[in-house]
Amino acid sequence: MLAMNFRGPYRVRAAHKPDPCIEHPDDAVVRVLRSCICGSDLHLYHGLVPDTRIGTTFGHEFVGEVVDIGPGVRRLKKGDRVLVPFNIFCGSCFFCRRELFGNCHDTNPEATAVGGIYGYSHTAGGYDGGQAQLVRVPRADVGPTLIPPQMDLDDAVLLTDALPTGYQAAEMGDISEGDTVVVFGAGPIGIFAAKCAWLFGAGRVIVVDHIEERLEFVHRYAQCEVLNFRGVHDMAITIKRMTDGLGADVCIDAVGCEASGSFLQRLTGVKMKLQAGAATALHWAINSVRKGGNISIVGVYGPTFNAVPIGNAVNKGLTLRMNQASVKRHLPRLIEHIEAGHIEPRRIITHRIPLEEVADAYHLFSNKLDGCIKTVLIPPGVSV
Template sequence: MRAMVYRGPYKIRVEEKDIPKIEHPNDAIVRVTTGAICGSDLHLYHGMMPDTRVGMTFGHEFIGVVHEVGSSVQNLAVGDRVMVPFNVYCGSCYFCARGLYSNCHNVNPNATAVGGIYGYSHTCGGYDGGQSEYVRVPFADVGPGLIPDWMDEEDAVLLTDALPTGYFGAQLGDIAQGDTVVVFGAGPVGLFAAKSSWLMGAGRVIVIDHLEYRLEKARTFAHAETYNFAEYDDIVVHLKKETDYLGADVVIDAVGAEADGNFLQHVTSSKLKLQGGSP
């Protein structure tokens, strides 16, 4: 099969790999029909994720068709269309029993507090991901969900990571009826966070970014107010003015870990501060 293969920081290739095989009776093999590239994949690509090994295939947002099932699998059959959540979990350990699936104790021999994630380094279990033609899916009766006949693949693939991440961000905000919610970042996760805020009872949703095409999407898709922070001397002061100086009730950061500059910029900034200068 063809698969994306990691060859070191900033080096990826499309290469031939063996089609994965059933390794446990609870496994399934899924033929990928639609896969996505997540912003988090950049951490791997840039070499920022520990223990990302040469030869690994990325991809934790994918859907497909069941190609083969292990002898113990009961909920899936060959030919089923399935969406596969990004995290691998057993469904029965201490953490899974409490809904903390990303901390599953039974899927990652390399850590005690981090579960398994498809295509996200050996720190997260070493599972090959969905930027390939086939994927081995452990605990196939627990994670994958059947895709309804009426749902398009382009919509289903968003349910594997992007939409749940934005929804969870809004959920963490404990939004109360009528709250003013500000979302920083109008990428896919920010858009879903803004849309989800309405579902949770927000009375006002504001999205901040500096890319006009993303702000336009926030207006048409998420029905949010938008402001381009590049047009204001201080966006925080502007938000204060726009909220009668009360500020937001809930703020969701959907910008990303690498948006505040690279390592050299941080070192330079820290050095200037120590010397009494200005970054």
């Protein structure tokens, strides 16, 4: 099969690899119909995630058609079209029983924190991902969800990570009716977080970024206010001036470890790797929220040290919530929202690129060229 192949930082290519096969009775093999490049994939691409091995295939956002199943699979059959949550989870461990599917204890040998994730290095279990023609799907009776017959595949693929993560970002903010919500980051997750904040009762939504095309898009798509941080001297003071001197009720960090904005954070966290990323957006969130406010963190950071102003959070009496999205938990509600026309996920897709051109796709997405917001990869032989 043809698959994305990691050759080292900033070096990926399309290459032929052996087809995946059934390795365990509860496996399925899925022919990929759509896969996405996620902002989290860029952390791998840029060499920031430990134990990302040469030859790995990335891709934790994909949908496809079941072509083979193991003898233990009961809920799927060949020919089923499925969306596959990025979490690989068992469904029965202590954490899965509490619907913390991103924290499954049985699908990652390195399960100190996160469960298994497709295509996300050996720190997340070493599973190959879906930027390929075929992918092995473990625990196939638990994770994959049948795509409703009337649903567009472009909507379905965004239900595997981006939309549920944005939705959970808003949910973890514990938004009350009329709250002011500030979202740091106008990438796909931030865009969906802003859109979903209204569903939880927000009275005002402000999105912060520095890429004008993305700010213009989220302003239209999520009907929100926007703020370009390039024109801001002090983020906390600016947000307080916009909120009667108090600060936002809820701040969402939808950026993570490669944030722009602070030279020192970027130098120590991205260039020198002395921290687990540049926590600029998290600093802004803690300092811009009001006393007694809520912080929701869905931006991805590394598993090691980060210098964050925890003293400010304590003294302000903040509530911080964070986690990998439990995709499966959100799917029934999000499918309802899509079917009712409340959210059109596919509108954020700006580029559809053949899998054969994956190197160019990563370059374009990484450098935010050509107005790129979300890139979908189309495997050979699959119609757009």
